[in-house]
Amino acid sequence: xxxxxxxxxxxxxxxxxxxxxxxxxxxxKDIAITAxxxxxxxxxxxxxxxxxxxxxxxxxxxxxxxxxTLELTADGDKSLIVFNSPRDVKGTATLTxxxxxxxxxxxxxxxxxxxxxRISSDNKSGPFMGSEFAYEDLSSQEVEKYxxxxxxxxxYNGSSTYLVERKPVDPKSGYARxxxxxxxxxxxxxxxxEFYDRKNALLKTLxxxxxxIYLNKHxxxxxxxxxxxxxxxxxxxxFTNYQFGVGLTDNDFTQNSLKRAGR
Amino acid sequence: xNTYKNxxxxxxxxxTLLSPLTAQLDAQDPKLYQDLNLEIIGDxxxxxNEGAYEGQLQHYPSLAVEQDYYVEWEDGVxxxxxxTFFRLDRDRQRTHFDVRELYWQWVKQDWELSVGxxxxxxxxxxxxxxxxxxxxxxxxxxxxxxxxxxQPMVHFSYLTTFGILDFFLLPYFRERQFPGQKGRLRPxxxxxxxxxxxxxxxxxxxxxxxxxxxNSLGIFDIxxxxxxxxxxxxxxxxxxxNASFDLVYPINHQVGLDLQATxxxxxxKLESMWRENxxxxxxxxxAAGFEYTFGNxxxxxLDIGLVTEYLYDNRDALALTxxxxxxxxxxxxxxxDAQSTSLLFGGIFDLERSSRLLSLEASRRIGExxxxxxxxxxxxxxxxxxxxxxxxxxxxxxxxxIKYF
Numbered sequence: 149x150x151x152x153x154x155x156x157x158x159x160x161x162x163x164x165x166x167x168x169x170x171x172x173x174x175x176x177k178d179i180a181i182t183a184x185x186x187x188x189x190x191x192x193x194x195x196x197x198x199x200x201x202x203x204x205x206x207x208x209x210x211x212x213x214x215x216x217t218l219e220l221t222a223d224g225d226k227s228l229i230v231f232n233s234p235r236d237v238k239g240t241a242t243l244t245x246x247x248x249x250x251x252x253x254x255x256x257x258x259x260x261x262x263x264x265x266r267i268s269s270d271n272k273s274g275p276f277m278g279s280e281f282a283y284e285d286l287s288s289q290e291v292e293k294y295x296x297x298x299x300x301x302x303x304y305n306g307s308s309t310y311l312v313e314r315k316p317v318d319p320k321s322g323y324a325r326x327x328x329x330x331x332x333x334x335x336x337x338x339x340x341x342e343f344y345d346r347k348n349a350l351l352k353t354l355x356x357x358x359x360x361i362y363l364n365k366h367x368x369x370x371x372x373x374x375x376x377x378x379x380x381x382x383x384x385x386x387f388t389n390y391q392f393g394v395g396l397t398d399n400d401f402t403q404n405s406l407k408r409a410g411r
Numbered sequence: 412x413n414t415y416k417n418x419x420x421x422x423x424x425x426x427t428l429l430s431p432l433t434a435q436l437d438a439q440d441p442k443l444y445q446d447l448n449l450e451i452i453g454d455x456x457x458x459x460n461e462g463a464y465e466g467q468l469q470h471y472p473s474l475a476v477e478q479d480y481y482v483e484w485e486d487g488v489x490x491x492x493x494x495t496f497f498r499l500d501r502d503r504q505r506t507h508f509d510v511r512e513l514y515w516q517w518v519k520q521d522w523e524l525s526v527g528x529x530x531x532x533x534x535x536x537x538x539x540x541x542x543x544x545x546x547x548x549x550x551x552x553x554x555x556x557x558x559x560x561x562q563p564m565v566h567f568s569y570l571t572t573f574g575i576l577d578f579f580l581l582p583y584f585r586e587r588q589f590p591g592q593k594g595r596l597r598p599x600x601x602x603x604x605x606x607x608x609x610x611x612x613x614x615x616x617x618x619x620x621x622x623x624x625x626n627s628l629g630i631f632d633i634x635x636x637x638x639x640x641x642x643x644x645x646x647x648x649x650x651x652x653n654a655s656f657d658l659v660y661p662i663n664h665q666v667g668l669d670l671q672a673t674x675x676x677x678x679x680k681l682e683s684m685w686r687e688n689x690x691x692x693x694x695x696x697x698a699a700g701f702e703y704t705f706g707n708x709x710x711x712x713l714d715i716g717l718v719t720e721y722l723y724d725n726r727d728a729l730a731l732t733x734x735x736x737x738x739x740x741x742x743x744x745x746x747x748d749a750q751s752t753s754l755l756f757g758g759i760f761d762l763e764r765s766s767r768l769l770s771l772e773a774s775r776r777i778g779e780x781x782x783x784x785x786x787x788x789x790x791x792x793x794x795x796x797x798x799x800x801x802x803x804x805x806x807x808x809x810x811x812x813i814k815y816f
Contacts, residue, residue, distance in 0.1 A: 201749050209749055209779060235815030236782045237751070238448065251675070253627065261557055262532040266632045270676045271706025274714060278749040322707065345710070379711075399520055403625070404568055404575060408518065411446065411481055411490075 176296025176312045183336035184291050190366050192396035193217045196389045201279050204380035209234075211277060216409075217288075218396050224248050225288040226401040230409045231277075239410030243401060244269070246288040257406045264403050273322025280352060280374040280383040282322055285343075293317055299327075304339050307331050324348045334359070337367035345378075352376050362392050445482040449816040452477070456809040463804040464599045466592040473500040477511075490516045494561075498552065504591030505551040511561045521570040528561035531579075533623065533634055534682055535671045538720045538739035538759060539698040539732065541684040542636055542667030545621060547585040547643050554596065554788050555770075556732075560585050574626025581619035584641045584660070598801045600655070607645060607658045610690065617641050617662065630674055636667040644731060646690050647798075661688035678702040680720070696724040700739070712747030718757065733799040736762045750776045764794035784811040 197213040212232040217225055224246025231240045239259035246252050252269040272284035294314035302311045309329040316323055327342040338356055345351040358370030372385040399405070452475040461469060475498040483490035494511040514527025531545040546559035565580040589602035611617040619640020626633055641660050648657040665686040672679040679701050686694040700720030708715060718741040724730035741757025754773040761767070769789040776782050787808040793800045 203749070233779065234776055235448070235780045236776055236813070238815075253673075262530050263534075264532075265535075266627070266671055266673050266678070268673055268676055268678060268704060268706075271704060271714065273710075274707040275712040275747050278712070278747055278751065322710070397520075399570060402570055402575070403627075404523060404570065408487070408516075408523075411444070411483065411487075 172298045173296060175298035176314065177291070179298060179310050179312055179330055179336065180291050180294070180296055180314070183330055183338075184289075186335040186337075187366055188219070188221070190363070190392055191219050192392075192394050193219075194389075194391040194394050194396075195368075195387050198386040198388070199277065199279055200384045200386070202382045202384070214409075216396060216400065218398070218401055224252070224290050226398070227288065228401060228406065228409055230411075241406055241409040242267075243403070243406040244287065245401075246290065248290045248292040252287065255403060255406060257410065259410050262407070264406060270320060272318070272320060280376045280379075280381055281372075281385070284316070284318075284321055284323075285354070285374070294326075301332075302329070304329050304331075307339065308333060309339055310336075322346065323351070335361075335365060335367050337369075350377055360390075362390060366392065442486045443482065443484045444487075446480070448479045450477045451475075451814045451816070453812045454809055455811075456807055458595055458805060458807045460804040460806065462595060463801075464597070467595055468501055468593055471501050471595075473498060473505070475499070488518055490518075492516070496552075500594075502551075502591050502594035504588060505594055507549075507551060507588065509549065509560055511559075513561070523568045525564070525566040525568075528563050529566060530559050530561060531564075531566070533636060533667065533669060535632070535669045535680045536682045536698040536700065536720055537680075537702070537718055537741070538700075538757070539682065539696075539722050539734055541682045541696050541698055542634070542669050544638055544643055544665060544667070545579060545581070547587055549588070551588050551590055551594070574624055577621075577623040577625070579619075579621035579623075581621065581640060582616065584615040584617065584619070586615075586660075587643070587645060595805045595807070596802050602658070607660055609641065610659060610661045610688070611641065615641075630672050632671045632673070634667075634669040636665075636669075638663065638665040638667070642686070642688065646688075647729075647731075648690065659690055661690045663688045676704050676706065678704075692725075694724070694726055696722075696726075696730075696734075698722050698734075702743075704743075707747075712745075714743075714745040714747060716743035716745075717741075718743060722759070728794070728796040729798075731798050733761070733766060733768070733793070733797045734759065737766075738762055761794065761797075764797065765792040766794045766797055766799065767791040768793075768799070780815045782813045782815075784813070785809070786811070 194216050197215060199211040199213060200208050202208045211234060214230045214232065216228040219225055227244050229242045231237045241257045243255045244252055254267050254269045256265045256267050273282050276283050276286055294316055297313040299311045299313055302309050309331050312328045312330060313325055314328055315325045322345065323343050324346050325344050329339040330336045331339050337359060341354040342350060343352040352374055354372060354374045356369035356372060359367050360370065361367055368387065368390055370387050373382065375382045454473040456471040456473065458469045477496045480493040481490065493513045496511050497508045498506060500506045510528050512528055512530055514525045514529045516523060516525045532543055534540050534543045540556060546562045548556050549558035549560050552558035562581060562585065563583045567578045569576045586604050586607065590597040592601060617640060621636065621638045623634060623636040640662065642663040646659045646661050648659060650657045663686050665684060668683045670681045681699045683697045698720055702716055702718045704714055704716040706714050720739040722734035722737045722739060724735040727735050737759050739757060739759045741755060744754040746752040752775045756771050759768040769791060771787040774782060774784040789806045790799060790802055793803050
């Protein structure tokens with residue numbers, strides 16, 4: 149009798165945990181979906197970037213880039229990144245077709261030899277341009293790329309936020325998990341992300357600042373600051389000259405436009 | 412020396428012609444964008460051995476300048492690009508000037524038209540460029556054949572639902588240049604423009620045509636090309652009477668295929684070329700291999716790539732590149748640091764002869780506007796019957812410093 153009762157209690161306990169787990173997973177995913185939906189409809193976007201790399205001795209170096217994005221709903225977004233500096237890579241550009249599942253398609257244009265190269269998108273954990281941002285930190289954040297777990301509501305810098313843990317689906321990601329703070333009153337915009345490496349040690353923290361709202365619904369930060377806790381290095385991405393509704397189409401994201409992008 | 416004077420005059424006059432034009436555009440169109448870039452390149456090249464032929468030197472300090480001017484108006488619908496290159500070297504033939512690009516481009520929704528001197532690259536493999544035949548190779552400039560001379564053309568590119576179609580009309584041919592008396596990497600005799608004859612009576616003015624279809628389908632990137640016209644590579648026909656060579660630029664029909672499959676960390680590559688003319692048996696050449704990249708292996712961005720390519724050419728020892736039945740294998744290191752430090756080390760090994768060609772290329776940025784490059788090419792045990800045997804003594808190392816303005 150006693151053992152039976154224990155089994156029943158254990159059964160309900162497991163059931164309750166799994167229901168709770170399910171609901172926190174579902175709630176986490178719902179938050180990610182809501183955040184994604186809140187930003188839908190920007191169609192296309194052009195923005196200038198200044199990337200400042202700072203090593204642990206405080207020495208800095210700066211790069212200038214330009215990013216063009218085409219929003220797609222059936223599959224992931226298309227994007228074009230052009231490097232304007234340092235001078236030796238000026239005119240170099242990348243074209244990326246993000247996919248909701250499976251590897252992204254990516255091409256690199258080398259202006260000195262006028263060559264377009266299809267490159268592997270496999271190495272997503274590698275650093276982007278020697279910075280503290282990995283390729284995967286900058287690629288289009290599709291909902292399908294993670295599994296979610298809602299942790300709690302929390303006040304962050306005076307705002308109410310949802311704290312969600314997400315785990316990358318891709319085993320090639322450099323992270324075991326990430327903690328993401330969504331601002332529940334400001335269109336679920338991101339306030340902060342903590343990145344944990346494969347050994348589950350805190351690797352980097354990304355904080356967003358200088359938010360502005362465009363077209364009454366699209367929140368865009370002017371500053372992304374990424375601090376690497378393990379190396380002491382940091383990278384600041386500064387976004388200027390956001391241009392929405394520029395009417396880009398698929399024709400602006402071809403190998404021909406990739407060659408022209410560097411000017 | 413007159414040619415240089417003429418060239419400098421040409422640049423000056425073009426710049427003077429363009430500046431009022433752009434000034435006028437400036438006034439009319441607020442969307443005008445222009446940009447001028449300059450690179451100064453200082454080289455020191457050292458050949459390990461004394462030259463095999465009279466007049467050759469061992470130390471070659473050399474200076475080069477590349478300028479690039481770009482202007483666009485109507486928000487990029489129209490643009491002009493103007494790139495020139497000048498090198499000053501101890502060898503008079505390697506001292507050369509070239510208009511790399513000078514073209515006007517008109518871009519519409521699904522097509523673009525370019526008229527002028529332009530540079531086009533086709534291909535996927537690293538150790539051979541079999542299908543890349545629009546531009547003449549700037550033979551005196553680089554050993555690996557990757558430097559190209561500007562090619563006059565009308566280029567029309569059309570975006571379709573089944574890929575990109577490119578049409579080229581190439582009205583004028585540019586000869587390959589060879590080193591002079593003091594130059595290395597040359598045959599024992601001096602090769603000059605007047606030593607060549609043309610299969611076509613139109614000579615340099617034979618209108619050449621080229622077509623290319625290219626597309627990306629899932630993991631595949633494919634290009635199929637056809638070229639009809641004066642071959643960029645001269646044919647060396649053995650002349651038994653004078654115990655030398657008859658040098659001819661033939662009229663070629665050439666079909667090229669380039670294919671890459673991108674699967675995870677591996678890139679699978681294939682290039683193949685079939686060429687026919689009236690002077691030699693049909694030429695078939697293939698380069699096929701893979702590149703495997705171990706990405707971010709130390710968690711700090713170090714990438715190690717392994718490249719292996721098999722090279723075949725049915726001309727056997729008569730292939731100018733010597734890549735007739737060879738294996739290229741190389742190691743690529745990229746630190747992905749703030750200075751973009753990278754290194755490529757490799758060798759081309761002849762599978763039936765003793766010939767080995769080793770190479771090293773490394774580069775690193777210094778600050779925001781400087782770069783250093785190191786290059787070494789070792790020709791080892793080149794079999795006598797191969798063309799490359801003429802350069803047997805020409806192994807070298809080069810240090811390069813580039814300043815960008």
